[in-house]
Amino acid sequence: xxxxxxxxxxxxxxxxxxxxxxxxxxRQAGKTTLAYMFADKYYKDDFEVFDLEDPTSLTRxxxxxxxxxxxxxxxxxxxxIQRSPExxxxxxxxxxxxxxxxxxxxxxxxxxxxxQQSSETLAGRIGYVEVMPFSIEEVDDINKLWLRGGFPRSYxxxxxxxxxxxxxxxIKTFLEQDIPSLGFQVPPMQLRRFWLMLAHYHGQxxxxxxxGRSLSISYHTVKRYIxxxxxxxxxxxxxxxxENISKRQVKSPKIYFKDSGILHTLLSVETSDQLYxxxxxxxxxxxxxxxxxxxxxxxxxxxxxxWSTQSDAEIDLxxxxxxxxxxxxxxxxxxPKPTKSMRIALKDLGLDFVFVIxxxxxxxxxxxxxxVCGLERFPQIIERYLSKRSSG
Numbered sequence: 001x002x003x004x005x006x007x008x009x010x011x012x013x014x015x016x017x018x019x020x021x022x023x024x025x026x027r028q029a030g031k032t033t034l035a036y037m038f039a040d041k042y043y044k045d046d047f048e049v050f051d052l053e054d055p056t057s058l059t060r061x062x063x064x065x066x067x068x069x070x071x072x073x074x075x076x077x078x079x080x081i082q083r084s085p086e087x088x089x090x091x092x093x094x095x096x097x098x099x100x101x102x103x104x105x106x107x108x109x110x111x112x113x114x115x116q117q118s119s120e121t122l123a124g125r126i127g128y129v130e131v132m133p134f135s136i137e138e139v140d141d142i143n144k145l146w147l148r149g150g151f152p153r154s155y156x157x158x159x160x161x162x163x164x165x166x167x168x169x170x171i172k173t174f175l176e177q178d179i180p181s182l183g184f185q186v187p188p189m190q191l192r193r194f195w196l197m198l199a200h201y202h203g204q205x206x207x208x209x210x211x212g213r214s215l216s217i218s219y220h221t222v223k224r225y226i227x228x229x230x231x232x233x234x235x236x237x238x239x240x241x242x243e244n245i246s247k248r249q250v251k252s253p254k255i256y257f258k259d260s261g262i263l264h265t266l267l268s269v270e271t272s273d274q275l276y277x278x279x280x281x282x283x284x285x286x287x288x289x290x291x292x293x294x295x296x297x298x299x300x301x302x303x304x305x306x307w308s309t310q311s312d313a314e315i316d317l318x319x320x321x322x323x324x325x326x327x328x329x330x331x332x333x334x335x336p337k338p339t340k341s342m343r344i345a346l347k348d349l350g351l352d353f354v355f356v357i358x359x360x361x362x363x364x365x366x367x368x369x370x371x372v373c374g375l376e377r378f379p380q381i382i383e384r385y386l387s388k389r390s391s392g
Contacts, residue, residue: 003138004034007131011038011105014127019095020104022081022118025131026233026259027109027178028170030152034131035077035105047075052083064090074103081106081115082182088121095125110182111231132233133259135295142376146288147272149261160271167265171195174234184228190217194225198235198255199266203283205252205308206237226255233258236291241305241318245348248310256287263287286330289357289375290317293328296379297321313344315354322386324352331358338366346370353385 011034015021023031039047048071050057060067064087068076081087094100108115118126133150136142148154148163151170157163175188175195194215201211208222215222229235236256242249257263263284269275275284294304299319307327308314317328327345329336336356346354346369353369360374363381373381 004030004037006137007034007129008038008041010129012042014129015042015103015105018125018127019100019102020091020106020122020126022115022126022128023105023107023131024112024115024128025109026133026151027174028151028153029131029133029233031107031109031131032079033152035079035107038105039075039077043073043075046073047077048073049077049079052078052080058084061087065093068094068102071102074101076102076104078104078106081108081118082110085115085118088118092121092125095122109178109232111233113231132295136292136376137296137379143272146260146285147264147275149259149264151259151261154261163261164265164270167261171262171265174232178232179228182232186225186228190215191225191228194222195229195234196266198229199257199263200280201255202257202263202280203286204254205250206255207252234262236287236294236301238290238304238306238317241307241349243307243349247313247348250308250310250314254306256290258291260284260288260291282332285332285359286316289330289359290328292375293317293357293378294319296382307345307349313341313348315342315345315349315351318349318351324386325350327351327354329354329356331356333358334360336366336372338370342370355382 011021011023023035025031050061052058061084078087091104094102095104112119112128134145134152134155135150136145139145139155145155148157148160149167153166154163157166175192179186179188179191197211197214206226208219212219212222226235226237230237234257236258238254238256240250240253264270264275267278267280269278275281278284297319299321303319305318306314306316307318315327316330319326327349329342336358342354345351351369353371356366356370356372357375357378358372361376363371363373363377365371
């Protein structure tokens with residue numbers, strides 16, 4: 001059984017601090033399953049669910065104050081909250097009532113930006129937990145995770161053909177139903193063409209004008225589509241870091257698909273052999289490894305950067321964790337070596353350490369501030385490193 005213990009702990013902590021806890025993530029990432037796991041573990045039978053895709057729940061919530069007031073259970077779960085944003089002011093009134101005894105767990109298939117009303121209306125009353133597809137800490141087969149991606153029904157499919165079919169249907173539903181339901185008026189075929197082209201830019205610095213010319217759409221339309229796909233958890237837009245140095249630094253973001261399985265479907269990659277022989281295999285692995293490292297470190301997307309100069313010095317990922325500035329390079333190779341670029345990044349960015357992440361199962365030092373670490377071992381290695389550094 002896939003392990004979501006870390007997420008359960010995050011939900012519990014958030015719920016203890018705030019009267020409202022919101023689970024955010026893409027559709028079919030496991031939010032509902034996690035909500036039931038949390039409710040069963042901490043509330044037993046003392047919870048009630050309102051599913052806003054269920055006509056019965058929608059009928060009950062025509063008068064939400066009355067409906068919630070009649071609930072005798074301690075925990076109220078509201079699924080697909082983005083379908084009824086008018087409930088946020090109601091929740092604020094309820095949680096501010098001194099006689100209120102309810103805790104609320106709300107689930108949304110949209111980003112915090114798309115649920116902006118929640119953060120404005122429930123400021124100081126709501127905590128957020130991002131629920132993404134499976135990570136390397138939650139599965140037993142890292143290669144299957146890379147090929148199929150982490151969406152539960154894709155990863156857990158009985159065979160690879162079924163996984164591919166599920167992902168193709170997911171993409172179709174996402175474009176034709178999910179995007180319009182979130183209020184975006186975008187022609188599905190045009191967004192599909194854009195998404196397909198973007199798959200070939202995975203791991204590259206965004207050139208919106210070039211993409212726009214290829215598709216005969218404007219620079220601003222490209223930016224809008226990027227924002228839509230980022231806000232719906234499909235893309236990671238990795239921003240550049242600017243250091244106060246004399247070198248000319250890259251100022252455009254990099255684009256990564258968050259789920260490797262979705263990327264592979266758009267690239268028409270269905271098997272491991274096709275993946276290993278595809279010219280994008282290195283870029284695919286870099287994006288997969290980067291996403292796993294960010295997930296493992298549990299850092300906010302706004303605190304993740306890359307750094308690159310016009311003279312080709314760069315670092316693939318830079319984060320600050322436990323007061324330490326750490327850099328990451330992702331190499332799809334068995335024997336990476338320290339490079340001039342890594343040493344420049346260490347010096348110019350004042351990095352405390354650089355990890356070179358590769359697909360091996362080994363971990364070893366290249367020098368006193370650079371180490372190779374196999375992705376599968378990374379969660380244990382980084383925990384020891386941060387523990388050691390934070391304790392002096």
